[in-house]
Amino acid sequence: MTLSIWRWAHLALALVSGLFLIILSITGVILAIGAVESDAYRTDKNITLAETIPILQKNYSEITEISVDHKGYVTLQGTDLEGNPVNAWINPKTGAIYEPVKNPSDFIQWNIALHRSLFLKETGRVLVGIVSFLLLIITITGVILIAKRQQGLRHFFAKIHKDYFWSYFHVITGRLTLIPVFLLALTGTYLFMARIGLTEAKEKIIHFEPEEKEIPVQEFPLFKNTLVKDIERLEFPFIPDDPEEFYILHLKDKSLSIHQISGDLVTETVLPSTTVWEKISLDLHTGRTNVLWAIILGIASLNILFFIYSGLAITFRRKKSLIKNHFQEKEAEFILLVGSENGSTLGFASKIHDQLLQAGHASYLTELNKITAFPKAKHLLVFTSTYGLGTAPSNATRFEHLFNPNTFPKSLDYSVIGFGSKAYPDFCAFAQHIDHFLDQYFSRALPLFTINDRSTEEFSAWVQAWNKAKNMDLGTTPALYTAQSPKLIPFEVINHTQTNPTFILELKPLKKVSFRSGDLLAIYPQNKERLYSVGKVNNHLQLVVKHHENGLGSTLLAELKPGDILEAKCIKNDSFHIPDKSKEIFMIANGTGIAPFLGMIAENTSKKKIHLYAGFRQKNSLSEIYDQWTNTAIRDHKLQSYQVAYSRAENFCYVMDLLVQDSSKFVKAMQNGATIMICGSLIMQNDVEKVLEEILGDLQPYRSQIRTDCY
Numbered sequence: 001m002t003l004s005i006w007r008w009a010h011l012a013l014a015l016v017s018g019l020f021l022i023i024l025s026i027t028g029v030i031l032a033i034g035a036v037e038s039d040a041y042r043t044d045k046n047i048t049l050a051e052t053i054p055i056l057q058k059n060y061s062e063i064t065e066i067s068v069d070h071k072g073y074v075t076l077q078g079t080d081l082e083g084n085p086v087n088a089w090i091n092p093k094t095g096a097i098y099e100p101v102k103n104p105s106d107f108i109q110w111n112i113a114l115h116r117s118l119f120l121k122e123t124g125r126v127l128v129g130i131v132s133f134l135l136l137i138i139t140i141t142g143v144i145l146i147a148k149r150q151q152g153l154r155h156f157f158a159k160i161h162k163d164y165f166w167s168y169f170h171v172i173t174g175r176l177t178l179i180p181v182f183l184l185a186l187t188g189t190y191l192f193m194a195r196i197g198l199t200e201a202k203e204k205i206i207h208f209e210p211e212e213k214e215i216p217v218q219e220f221p222l223f224k225n226t227l228v229k230d231i232e233r234l235e236f237p238f239i240p241d242d243p244e245e246f247y248i249l250h251l252k253d254k255s256l257s258i259h260q261i262s263g264d265l266v267t268e269t270v271l272p273s274t275t276v277w278e279k280i281s282l283d284l285h286t287g288r289t290n291v292l293w294a295i296i297l298g299i300a301s302l303n304i305l306f307f308i309y310s311g312l313a314i315t316f317r318r319k320k321s322l323i324k325n326h327f328q329e330k331e332a333e334f335i336l337l338v339g340s341e342n343g344s345t346l347g348f349a350s351k352i353h354d355q356l357l358q359a360g361h362a363s364y365l366t367e368l369n370k371i372t373a374f375p376k377a378k379h380l381l382v383f384t385s386t387y388g389l390g391t392a393p394s395n396a397t398r399f400e401h402l403f404n405p406n407t408f409p410k411s412l413d414y415s416v417i418g419f420g421s422k423a424y425p426d427f428c429a430f431a432q433h434i435d436h437f438l439d440q441y442f443s444r445a446l447p448l449f450t451i452n453d454r455s456t457e458e459f460s461a462w463v464q465a466w467n468k469a470k471n472m473d474l475g476t477t478p479a480l481y482t483a484q485s486p487k488l489i490p491f492e493v494i495n496h497t498q499t500n501p502t503f504i505l506e507l508k509p510l511k512k513v514s515f516r517s518g519d520l521l522a523i524y525p526q527n528k529e530r531l532y533s534v535g536k537v538n539n540h541l542q543l544v545v546k547h548h549e550n551g552l553g554s555t556l557l558a559e560l561k562p563g564d565i566l567e568a569k570c571i572k573n574d575s576f577h578i579p580d581k582s583k584e585i586f587m588i589a590n591g592t593g594i595a596p597f598l599g600m601i602a603e604n605t606s607k608k609k610i611h612l613y614a615g616f617r618q619k620n621s622l623s624e625i626y627d628q629w630t631n632t633a634i635r636d637h638k639l640q641s642y643q644v645a646y647s648r649a650e651n652f653c654y655v656m657d658l659l660v661q662d663s664s665k666f667v668k669a670m671q672n673g674a675t676i677m678i679c680g681s682l683i684m685q686n687d688v689e690k691v692l693e694e695i696l697g698d699l700q701p702y703r704s705q706i707r708t709d710c711y
């Protein structure tokens, strides 16, 4: 059976029984806490009935019965020497009363009733029984899912690769509490079956011939061989010395009638094994006989609540990226096919799909298993993860079977982007397979790209390559592709330089938000996302924005005045934070790309050696602000040097020329582990990289020392 059927069963049963399971788990935890009581009056382990009975008979004028409960407390019902009725916990060694028997508190009784029958009497009992049975099946399907995930039962307890927080902990705690949860479900089901009479069976009665002799009770062999702690109950003869009245001793698996004069066995009633199992089930289900087991059951019940929550979180994640298409299959030029088990690959594909739609392209997104005819398709993008032993995720298993090359134009080109994890031996094996498969029919636009552990940097490398190959303009900032989408919060405009066309905007977050220089601020003019690099200055966000006349985002920002409120959100951009380890950093910017660097320099309290190279068109009031600002930073030892190139001035030069001038400085510093950060236009980034390649010989060995955020 396929993975999806087991998963579907696991989820459907959990959903059906979810609410009841929540009630049963909460009451189960409370009852488990109740079961973890002190065992102050627990009976002595070694005292026999033969020892205790004469003592009790001396201390009480009449004894109806003694019983031993699951905690090991001995209860005596009878009358004391003064003729007062007694129903108390006693010490079987001395006969002394500890205290009168106390019933469980009202609260515990209320919980017991809720746990057993949801206050719905017989209907409730049936419901609880069914839910227990469903829990049993959920546990079994859960075991199958873990076995599938671990590629076989043999690896059931092998290391689990960390995937998503909730699914990782769902599996980890699932394995840890598997046995108690399984036993809770199994015993709950059995108790229910017993309650509705499904396990009823006849007891076996054996009769014996007692001898006619008289021996004192302390010499009865049966009593000498029976420890008090092992009995459930001992009924005393109603009329002493009457040979027709017997002691009736109830043990776990049988009850014995014992002649009160000779001590011989009269009848033995052997309980059916189903009744014995019922008792064992009750002990296991309630933990009433063992404090440690009661604690384990309490934790397991708590964990059922956690399972419900984490299971919902996993399901929600899978369903989150619902596919929305604005074009029909037959009109679409860009076909995006997705193979995704847990939804993250679909998240990446959706972000590409949204951008294509925004740019006015006819893009169509669907699952690999839902492939149909695409007569106008020009570009096919396959985004797929790999599962199991290098096999397809569950929504991609039938792709090859459904694929018909005649339903695509022959001129189609394709690119496959594989998502996987290097923790598995068959890294992106399914994507490789699809890449070879498609190669038989269409031309490859790009070689296969593989993405390890959902790396947004690696994905951005594919976007850059595809942009180049297809002359597209998709966002290349890795942060654009992170899964978490934070909420909009209000920012107050604190300052606006009112310089033209480029201006500096200072924003104060009105709600708590953590951000660093290099992160991005997303704003949504007319529901379209626009991103700006952020510098952190005095805990405010500082943006440098160029006003484009028809630019949606820049016009909105240009029109803001101090005191205005802007709704926006901060997006983490980890790949463009100042590196903690580097002691020397070369920051290269053009135009508005200077924004994150201003913040990083302002925050440079650890006095890293920072060199700033900036390129602008001409000197103006804004460049004067930068001059003043960098002078102060140099004075405060936050900045080593500031070099600026004006491309439209009389003695024009470019930022690349400044780098060439400092060639030897670059070579030495990069060999010593320095970092280069580039922010600004993509054209500038390309030119800078070419110059750096000339300076450093080969960029490849230094790739990890170069960070870029260009657009």
Ligand SMILES: Cc1cc2nc3c(=O)[nH]c(=O)nc-3n(C[C@H](O)[C@H](O)[C@H](O)COP(=O)(O)O)c2cc1C
Binding pocket: 148, 149, 150, 163, 339, 340, 341, 342, 343, 344, 345, 346, 385, 386, 387, 388, 389, 390, 391, 393, 419, 420, 421, 422, 424, 425, 426, 427, 428, 429, 453, 454
């Ligand atoms: C049970 C399991 C098996 C996996 N098997 C592989 C594998 O064989 N090869 C691989 O490259 N990645 C494997 N992965 C990693 C996933 O492909 C990777 O996490 C991917 O990003 C998940 O994408 P999705 O959320 O779209 O399903 C496996 C992950 C899990 C949980």
